[in-house]
Amino acid sequence: MRAAAVFPVERRLAVVNDFPEPQIRRPNEVKLRILAVGVCGTDREIASFVYGTPPEGFNYLVLGHEALGQVVEAGPAVCERFRAGDLAIPLVRLPCPDVTCAPCAVNRQDHCETGKYREHGIMRLHGFMTEFMVLDAGYLTPVPKALGNDAVLVEPMTIAEKAFIQAEHIASRLPWKSQRRAAVVGAGPVGLLGAMALRLRGYDVAVYSLDLAPNPASRIVESVGGRYFSTRNTSAEQLASEAGPFDLAYEAAGAPTAAFEVLKSMGPNGIFVLTGVPSRHGGVEFDTHGVMLNMVMKNQCLLGTVNAGRDAFNLAVEDLAKIQTRWPGVLGEMVTGRFPLEDFASPVLTPKGIKNVVIP
Ligand SMILES: [Zn+2]
Ligand SMILES: [Zn+2]
Structure with missing residues (x-):
């Protein structure tokens, strides 16, 4: 499948066409189809090769951390909570492996003290500008269907x-x-x-x-x-x-x-x-x-403050729903550009408007 990638050593951006499609391997995993990925200044920094680190064993990093996904299938342990067609937002930062890191031990990796955390599309972990992702259900925030495409604004x-x-x-x-x-x-x-x-x-x-x-x-x-x-x-x-x-x-x-x-x-x-x-x-x-x-x-x-914990993701979903009701249409006005995956470099390198999204 296709993925939008940054090659930091070669200093180039390219669509990788043979990025392996992930499969569910553990009972608590969920497979998402990525519907949209927001672009921000962090992506621009990574695409300018001043920031960002590919996962171990890769010479490229798949970009994208502001994703909206739709459940394709879920492992047996989580299929009651995540059903095919449901919308979900993945957490960006995962805990560091250091067992002595107190914040990570209580799932507050947004306050990680070792700096060894991993972040999708930013630090040592591939991002979401691709067609499918398989993620641990513990790192997903469910989104009511009514929020629809506006849910791409949850992460920001x-x-x-x-x-x-x-x-x-x-x-x-x-x-x-x-x-x-x-x-x-x-x-x-x-x-x-x-x-x-x-x-x-x-x-x-x-x-x-x-x-x-x-x-x-x-x-x-x-x-x-x-x-x-x-x-x-x-x-x-x-x-x-x-x-x-x-x-x-x-x-x-x-x-x-x-x-x-x-x-x-x-x-x-x-x-x-x-x-x-x-x-x-x-x-x-x-x-x-x-x-x-x-x-x-x-x-x-x-x-x-940097990054966010699960409480902030839940609250973001709630508040976006309230905004939809109180000021109808205003969230839609925030998304001013939509780009196919093949054209991901345009919104990343030369952004225009307010929020641009890549549609894989
Ligand atoms: Zn961002
Ligand atoms: Zn940590």
């Missing part, structure tokens, strides 16, 4: 869900509810989905991003009742005076300058969550005195 939504689960833990230090105003830095898919999740939680949401409005992302923000501000004509101070001070900020751009500008606008007891991976070069001038003073005097918290 898990970034927001993990951020907000953790922010809620931190907010529980306060014996009152103080969740009113939120800032989202970045209006890519992860930022937009975060904005929707925050609107579901009742926040006033201000999205702060590069491009001037109106644009497709600003229209999505407004259609879910948020406000959109461009860094081109709104300073962080203006953003703060119009929409802040913020109780919660969610950074999803990998843009340190904008992130640390917004950090200055956090209110008392504010929580700032960083999720974007910045490009590897460049630094910014940074008022360390002012930020430290603010953080101490206002009891603020700065938190980094």
Whole structure:
């Protein structure tokens, strides 16, 4: 069968035509037909040969970690839970083999401490840009059929869900509810989905991003009742005076300058969550005195988060269903490009629009 692959040593991308079709070998395995795979900046980094590692014994890595699959068959131990035709989302990261790794031992490999974890389509494990996958049922999240093609957004939504689960833990230090105003830095898919999740939680949401409005992302923000501000004509101070001070900020751009500008606008007891991976070069001038003073005097918290656990996958499925009901059609507007597997390099290397998907 076909698979979209990156050959890091040869520095090329190609469709592998003789990738072996997997078969169920254990009673708890599920065979999925891959319906769609979302493309993101991580794929671009891997396809630019700056990141990513093929599995042992391979000179290529099959790309893709944001998959929507449909059950073809399931092993005898899990066939009650996974029936042919059901939709499912695979977990990206699998636990590391180190028995002393406490997070992996309790299935929280998103907090792995050894760095020896494996990630589909990223680290030492083939990805989902292929026709079929066989996976352990324990690493699958079932999806209601009603979510349909919008379920391809589950994996990027898990970034927001993990951020907000953790922010809620931190907010529980306060014996009152103080969740009113939120800032989202970045209006890519992860930022937009975060904005929707925050609107579901009742926040006033201000999205702060590069491009001037109106644009497709600003229209999505407004259609879910948020406000959109461009860094081109709104300073962080203006953003703060119009929409802040913020109780919660969610950074999803990998843009340190904008992130640390917004950090200055956090209110008392504010929580700032960083999720974007910045490009590897460049630094910014940074008022360390002012930020430290603010953080101490206002009891603020700065938190980094990566990847997601099963709780975030379940919550992502629930929240996407709520978004479908509350703002019909808005998730469909997020997917702006669909590409056949043969053409996977186009959305990976020269992305346009909001979210592109590859259809194997
Ligand atoms: Zn991704
Ligand atoms: Zn581990």
